[in-house]
Amino acid sequence: MxxxxxxxxxxxxxxxxxxxxxxxxxxxxxxxxxxxxxxxxxxxxxxxxxxxxxxxxxxxxxxxxxxxxxxxxxxxxxxxxxxxxxxxxxxxxxxxxxxxxxxxxxxxxxxxxxxxxxxxxxxxxxxxxxxxxxxxxxxxxxxxxxxxxxxxxxxxxxxxxxxxxxxxxxxxxxxxxxxxxxxxxxxxxxxxxxxxxxxxxxxxxxxxxxxxxxxxxxxxxxxxxxxxxxxxxxxMRMAVNHSATSLHHSGDVLQRFSSYLRLLNVMPLCLRWLHNFRDKSHKRSGFVSPEERAQALTAVIRSTQSTAFRDELAALTSGKSLKRSSPLLPLRPFCDADGLLRVGGRLRNAVLDYDEKHPIIIPKDHHFTVLLVRHAHAVTLHGGLQATAAYLAQRYWIIRSRVVVKR
Structure with a gap:
């Protein structure tokens, strides 16, 4: 029926x-x-x-x-x-x-x-x-x-x-x-x-x-x-295809590194090769010096900031004020002698180290940030959220650092 x-x-x-x-x-x-x-x-x-x-x-x-x-x-x-x-x-x-x-x-x-x-x-x-x-x-x-x-x-x-x-x-x-x-x-x-x-x-x-x-x-x-x-x-279930493209900026190069220490071991050698290629009369050789490591870290941070804070860097270098929508506006940022964005404000008169008074600004969504936080977590012997965040704050100001470290 x-x-x-x-x-x-x-x-x-x-x-x-x-x-x-x-x-x-x-x-x-x-x-x-x-x-x-x-x-x-x-x-x-x-x-x-x-x-x-x-x-x-x-x-x-x-x-x-x-x-x-x-x-x-x-x-x-x-x-x-x-x-x-x-x-x-x-x-x-x-x-x-x-x-x-x-x-x-x-x-x-x-x-x-x-x-x-x-x-x-x-x-x-x-x-x-x-x-x-x-x-x-x-x-x-x-x-x-x-x-x-x-x-x-x-x-x-x-x-x-x-x-x-x-x-x-x-x-x-x-x-x-x-x-x-x-x-x-x-x-x-x-x-x-x-x-x-x-x-x-x-x-x-x-x-x-x-x-x-x-x-x-x-x-x-x-x-x-x-x-x-x-x-x-x-x-049809969507298929995800991965394709290799040419590397146009160093942000892509950073994706090749799985640890902060490996990054600091390889990047100085890359910069040394570039220096020797440009200046054949003063070639660098031997073990990697601390100065070369510092220069490599500065270059990596500069590249990271240029990718994440392009508008802010353009405004500061041209003497303009930041947009009200910028997440860096409350930090009163400025560019130091190396071209790095740092936190400004009243702490400049405090009796602290320069890095603690004006920590380097790091974006929250970047592969370098992940490597940096993982390294800090290992250095603090897996000390947890508070210890890792405090260690990083001695030199870096990560946007929404607690969320990033917790993740």
């Missing part, structure tokens, strides 16, 4: 959508729909369903299960048919069971609903196979959705989460099922997704016996190939 009863399910959902109270009078449209459905129910008494499906006939050689599924914007459905046939003969097809579900109130695309119908059919078939002990009976599944068929035939890892989970369930629950395409006009579950009257149900040979070709021999079951619209690609 599924094609008839789905009408009542849709009416019930429309009642929820209209937010009608228990004691309120229905709208004229809902009243007419309900009365029409109620008056037609008496005609169901005229329907008789044969209980014998022919599985124990003496000439039966082949038994197969055929499941059909379909979906509309309001509902989705599944129906299972049993086909029995003798050697070299046409088969006898019987409707075993059917099930319908209302589409959720949350807007879901029709292809996704078609996939939900396929899941409903899969679960339905699993129960029928177990209940009738048809473990060795071949199972055929049919859908008129080219999109959901492409999803089911693909590997779950190719699709997004919603589709992947359902495809995985279909493939693992019925691994031996053969999924194929059926034309919408020959799909019996189409009636169960839109609803029909009892009069139409009594005369629907498609519903009671499936498509005409199903009773014929298996070589005549071809229903054509689905026309792919490419809609299945909308659920």
């Amino acid at each position: 599924a094609p008839v009863l789905i009408v009542a399910k849709i009416i019930l959902q429309d009642l929820w959508l209209s937010k009608v109270g228990w004691d309120e009078v229905l709208s004229l449209e809902l009243t007419e729909r309900w009365q029409s459905f109620r008056s037609s129910l008496s005609k169901l008494e005229q329907i008789s369903i044969p209980r014998w499906v022919g599985t124990k006939e003496a000439n039966v050689s082949f038994i197969s299960l055929h499941g059909f599924c379909d979906a509309s914007e309001r509902a989705y459905a599944a129906a299972v048919y049993l086909r029995v046939a003798g050697e070299g003969e046409d088969g006898y097809v019987s409707l075993l069971a059917a099930k319908t579900k209302i589409a959720p109130l949350k807007l879901v695309s029709v292809p996704r609903l078609e996939l939900c119908a396929a899941v409903l059919l899969t679960r339905f078939l699993v129960k029928i196979v177990e209940g009738l002990q048809f473990v060795s009976v071949p199972v055929f599944c049919w859908t008129d959705s080219a999109v959901s068929l492409a999803w089911i035939r693909g590997h779950p890892s190719r699709w997004k989460t919603f589709v992947a989970h359902r495809v995985a369930e279909i493939q693992t629950s019925l691994p031996g099922a053969q999924w194929s395409y059926v034309n919408t006009k020959l799909n019996p579950t189409d009636a169960a997704t839109r609803g029909i009257s009892p009069d139409e149900l009594m005369d629907s040979s498609l519903w009671w016996s499936g498509p005409p070709w199903l009773a014929g021999r298996e070589e005549g079951w071809s229903c054509g190939k689905p026309e792919s619209s490419g809609a299945e690609d909308s659920e």
